[in-house]
Amino acid sequence: xxxxxxxxxxxxxxxxxxxxxxxxxxxxxxxxxxxxxxxxxxxxxxxxxxxxxxxxxxxxxxxxxxxxxxxxxxxxxxxxxxxxxxxxxxxxxxxxxxxxxxxxxxxxxxxxxxxxxxxxxxxxxxxxxxxxxxxxxxxxxxxxxxxxxxxxxxxxxxxxxxxxxxxxxxxxxxxxxxxxxxxxxxxxxxxxxxxxxxxxxxxxxxxxxxxxxxxxxxxxxxxxxxxxxxxxxxxxxxxxxxxxxxxxxxxxxxxxxxxxxxxxxxxxxxxxxxxxxxxxxxxxxxxxxxxxxxxxxxxxxxxxxxxxxxxxxxxxxxxxxxxxxxxxxxxxxxxxxxxxxxxxxxxxxxxxxxxxxxxxxxxxxxxxxxxxxxxxxxxxxxxxxxxxxxxxxxxxxxxxxxxxxxxxxxxxxxxxxxxxxxxxxxxxxxxxxxxxxxxxxxxxxxxxxxxxxxxxxxxxxxxxx
Ligand SMILES: [Ca+2]
Ligand SMILES: [Ca+2]
Ligand SMILES: [Ca+2]
Ligand SMILES: [Ca+2]
Numbered sequence: 001x002x003x004x005x006x007x008x009x010x011x012x013x014x015x016x017x018x019x020x021x022x023x024x025x026x027x028x029x030x031x032x033x034x035x036x037x038x039x040x041x042x043x044x045x046x047x048x049x050x051x052x053x054x055x056x057x058x059x060x061x062x063x064x065x066x067x068x069x070x071x072x073x074x075x076x077x078x079x080x081x082x083x084x085x086x087x088x089x090x091x092x093x094x095x096x097x098x099x100x101x102x103x104x105x106x107x108x109x110x111x112x113x114x115x116x117x118x119x120x121x122x123x124x125x126x127x128x129x130x131x132x133x134x135x136x137x138x139x140x141x142x143x144x145x146x147x148x149x150x151x152x153x154x155x156x157x158x159x160x161x162x163x164x165x166x167x168x169x170x171x172x173x174x175x176x177x178x179x180x181x182x183x184x185x186x187x188x189x190x191x192x193x194x195x196x197x198x199x200x201x202x203x204x205x206x207x208x209x210x211x212x213x214x215x216x217x218x219x220x221x222x223x224x225x226x227x228x229x230x231x232x233x234x235x236x237x238x239x240x241x242x243x244x245x246x247x248x249x250x251x252x253x254x255x256x257x258x259x260x261x262x263x264x265x266x267x268x269x270x271x272x273x274x275x276x277x278x279x280x281x282x283x284x285x286x287x288x289x290x291x292x293x294x295x296x297x298x299x300x301x302x303x304x305x306x307x308x309x310x311x312x313x314x315x316x317x318x319x320x321x322x323x324x325x326x327x328x329x330x331x332x333x334x335x336x337x338x339x340x341x342x343x344x345x346x347x348x349x350x351x352x353x354x355x356x357x358x359x360x361x362x363x364x365x366x367x368x369x370x371x372x373x374x375x376x377x378x379x380x381x382x383x384x385x386x387x388x389x390x391x392x393x394x395x396x397x398x399x400x401x402x403x404x405x406x407x408x409x410x411x412x413x414x415x416x417x418x419x420x421x422x423x424x425x426x427x428x429x430x431x432x433x434x435x436x437x438x439x440x441x442x443x444x445x446x447x448x449x450x451x452x453x454x455x456x457x458x459x460x461x462x463x464x465x
Contacts, residue, residue, distance in 0.1 A: 003030035005117035005127065009256060013122055014224045015111075015244030015268060022226040022311070024244065024268060026125060029275055029314035034116060035126030036278035041112055041270055042160040044151045045105030045167065047098040047135035049253040050087055052106060054114045054121035060130040062086050062158070080157050088133035089154060091147040098133035102141055103252040105133065107259050108166050110251030111267035112274065121256055122249055125271025125314065126278070132160055137167060145173045152179040156186045161285070162277065164270040165192040166263035168206050177211050184215035189285045191217045191270045193262035194233040201235035210238040215285050217292065220302070221245025221265040222311050227301045232262055234305035236328070241296050243268040243312040272314045279318050280348065287377055290344040294323030298409055309409070320348045322398040324408035329394075331414045338382040341394055343372070343408060345379050349401040356381030356396055363389035363415075372396070390415040 016026035064078025116127025136147035195206035221229035245265030295317035296310025
């Protein structure tokens with residue numbers, strides 16, 4: 001079965017359904033759920049055109065500032081520090097009107113949750129959801145770290161569990177990183193665009209996507225043939241997955257338009273996160289993250305360019321089978337102590353067994369399997385130390401309480417006598433650059449490549465004065 005909505009422009013939404021199967025299998029996901037009014041998503045961006053006919057029914061209303069004239073009574077009725085914030089807040093201009101003078105935020109919002117199956121325009125990844133406009137970027141697409149921090153802390157206060165962050169820059173900010181950590185402690189998933197500079201963010205970081213905070217999901221952009229978009233950043237340890245971001249049709253004030261960017265890839269991931277929360281309302285942020293990562297379609301074009309080597313798949317993220325994310329082990333010169341392999345395994349029921357199988361070639365040969373031990377959803381298993389010149393191939397298999405078995409992808413690393421290392425694994429081993437730290441630096445949105453370049457030029461002009 002496939003659930004296809006009647007929206008007039010759905011045929012142009014290749015990210016949701018296309019003939020190359022480079023889509024996210026949205027029509028299969030919609031067999032399971034089309035979203036829920038109980039799921040609130042925060043769009044930290046340029047605002048939202050909340051009157052857009054394909055968005056209006058899905059705009060969040062703050063219950064503590066709604067009804068009985070509380071919207072405009074000049075009183076902070078819910079005591080959250082913001083007066084009459086009945087549909088989010090404008091942190092840039094410090095008022096209660098988060099309307100969009102740019103179009104970027106409205107485009108992002110439509111990807112997450114334009115009203116589906118209402119016979120007009122497009123369908124969001126969610127037909128139904130609540131979109132909270134947390135505006136901190138102005139009409140020119142720039143904003144300040146302090147306002148971004150305030151928007152994040154507002155989401156913490158209002159119990160908004162999923163945040164879309166289609167913006168970033170190269171300057172690090174301790175205040176921003178601290179706010180994301182506060183969000184993690186509050187159980188918030190922070191989905192961030194990897195940026196549009198066609199560069200490796202492992203070596204030249206983009207923030208906030210490359211911060212090591214575990215609740216960040218960093219998103220690269222893919223096209224309608226499952227290739228990396230030419231503008232997209234990547235990063236073997238600093239980017240988690242790819243999602244459609246080239247030529248994406250979505251809502252803008254006054255209508256619809258196509259835009260490209262990791263800005264457009266990010267809300268596809270956020271949309272899937274919201275679908276997962278509609279289906280599994282009690283899921284914690286860590287399991288939510290690894291449902292999304294464990295559900296990717298692995299593709300050669302993304303190999304060694306991101307942690308999962310794969311592109312978002314909405315239907316897989318809703319699966320009742322075990323979902324496995326095996327964290328790549330780097331090459332190592334360690335020949336004396338065991339190699340620990342980590343995998344995150346999520347299931348709707350429980351995992352009854354997880355097995356690590358490895359095959360040696362080169363200096364040592366053989367194959368063996370060991371049981372993995374669990375700490376929450378994080379499973380680990382040990383491979384004994386091997387002599388220099390050995391290649392270790394490994395894979396993880398898991399079985400759930402219903403007897404479903406999933407085998408994860410096969411990965412490998414070399415035991416070599418080369419560079420010092422033996423350091424470990426994936427996202428946990430990211431280093432933070434502190435050299436160019438700023439506390440009040442301007443941030444720019446990672447919109448399409450043209451818009452991004454336009455903003456760079458704007459800053460150069462200003463600096464010359
Ligand atoms: Ca209030
Ligand atoms: Ca009020
Ligand atoms: Ca629609
Ligand atoms: Ca299951």
